[in-house]
Amino acid sequence: MRICILGGDGYLGWPTAMHFAARGHDVVAVDNGAKRSWEESVDVVPLDPVPTLEERAEHWRRGWRRPIEVVHGDIAGDPGLMHGICRDFKPDAIIHYAEQPSAPFSMMNQESALYTQHNNVQGNLNVMFAMRDHCPDAHLIKLGTMGEYGTPNIDIEEGWLELEHKGRRDRVLYPKKPHSLYHLSKVHDSHNLEFACRVWNLRVTDLNQGVVYGIETPEMDGDPMLCTSFHYDDIFGTVLNRFVVQAVIGMPLTVYGNGRQTRGYLNIRDTLQCVELAALNPSQPGEFRVYNQFTEQFSIMELARRVQKAALNLGHVVTLQHVANPRAEQEDHYYKAVHAGLLELGLKPHLLDDEVLVGMLERAEAAAGRVSEVGLLPRVSWRHGLQEESAPCTAAVS
Template structure:
């Protein structure tokens, strides 16, 4: 398989590039390095030191037969994306090249507009590049379970549902209702609708992945520091488990939003990469739109906090406290949450990491970087508010 990874410098993009290359696939990495710039903008850095993309790819190429390539490019500008797809005729294009932080999108008008433009334009340019130069290419787009919000109905593993509208006796096929929780999450909803429309118009082959929050410091292919993927832990870019683990290493109180009743579907970095590889190696049929809910375990924030505290006591010898703050987001503090997932299991997916087993490994990985984390302690507490 020949795969183009858009956003290959990212938390998921780099380990996916590693995994595919080490499985013998040809990999072309594209990134404009925007995440590095945006993380620096808010005064933070990666909690696991990372090399430049050039050095990363050079380290990778010492280990694989088919050499990976890196192209620095912004897919929202110019013709680079179209030119590469036309020339390479890839089997798959993986779309991670989006601004991925909800808090970053909510900082102010400038950041909201950047997020909307970057994410929506990039997706549209990808759709047209594939449609016009390589229509047989499989597009795998990374969405988010956050597109749905926290509805009172079971979240289906489907883009459509049958529903009765305004008391009618008959059922109508409608798009699965969604209510996103940030400008970033709304761009993902727009992506899904644009991909569905492209599929209906031109028969584009698409896998749309609705993924829950990802946690973890490494995958099995990350065997040296030169192959590290980034690890964000600050109040703008970090996800909840990763933030809790960084706070634990520093001996800080774990910062909880409200009472901690918010429930989400979580997946380890290793399981995320395993699932993505599986979806690429077992693509949908030609012209098919495949919707996949990608998460493994459901946890409330309070349950995550307890798991991190238990692991910190065992691994670090630290008894941690909690700092409860007002939730800076606009979200329900207690809610129904029951998303469905069947497709990955039907394809043969096997769980590699449970959260309770992964957290101790994360703490062990982060402990040697305690001094680095400490230098950026000031940006750990959230500063962006939705209202």
């Protein structure tokens, strides 16, 4: 297949580019380097240095592997970019990761919220129009998030809900109540894409992805020139990464609020499997297909306890500490989300066990000297934006 990966310099984009190239597909990776400037703006860097997209693609090619073509460009700010790519490359599939992906970043201030929604919604619209005009039969695989749904008091279905109202039935997009302006940008994307399927007959798979962990994929094979980013900070880091880093530097694991917030998680290897399964089994023309892309669900407290136990195997005695929750979210809630579609397509999950956690801890131990204190405590409050002072700790738990 001819595959275009938008956001190819990102945490997921680069491993995806290698994954498809290694399987014999023609890959174009598009990125404008925005993530690197966002990192600078909030004073964070990934734990290990990440070579540029061009350097990684060049290193990949030098190993006699199928080349990954790199296009530097802004899919949101340059409305012509995707037209050129769709007209000239004629992709069979477009995997769209190229969005501002951080909830705290979108909640820092008015400017960051506007930027997030413009970048994400506009970029997605540009992709839709370019597909309509140049490759209407291509399949768009769009990354959404499980956070779009929020924490409803009913089961979360895969994108659609069968509804009975006043004796009549209909199938409607699942009502979404997300917890941040970033997640809302994804909801807007989903609505725009459903429209594009219904009105222009495009084919789209919207992957509502859980929180991804892990940085190892078979194509990287331990080569630092092919690595992807590991963020542990308050803006771009995920909770599991932060706990792993806190454990190896001897800091208590900081649990936001009571820690009973529950979400879906998956290994980066399963992200790659899922996008490949979606690409090999495209949706039909006019079909807006939605999958919930995660393999397990955990509460924050469960994750903290697991990291605590795995760290003990490596000789780190770790404590937990509750901090005031900077987010406006329910802490005690019902959470049951269907995630059957990708399993039916053949997904074989890699689950979060002690071996995976010990591997992550060992990687973090090797880089412990580079850990920055910036962002180990939250700086962004959902109600008040970016704060000068990090949130204070509230209570210790052993």
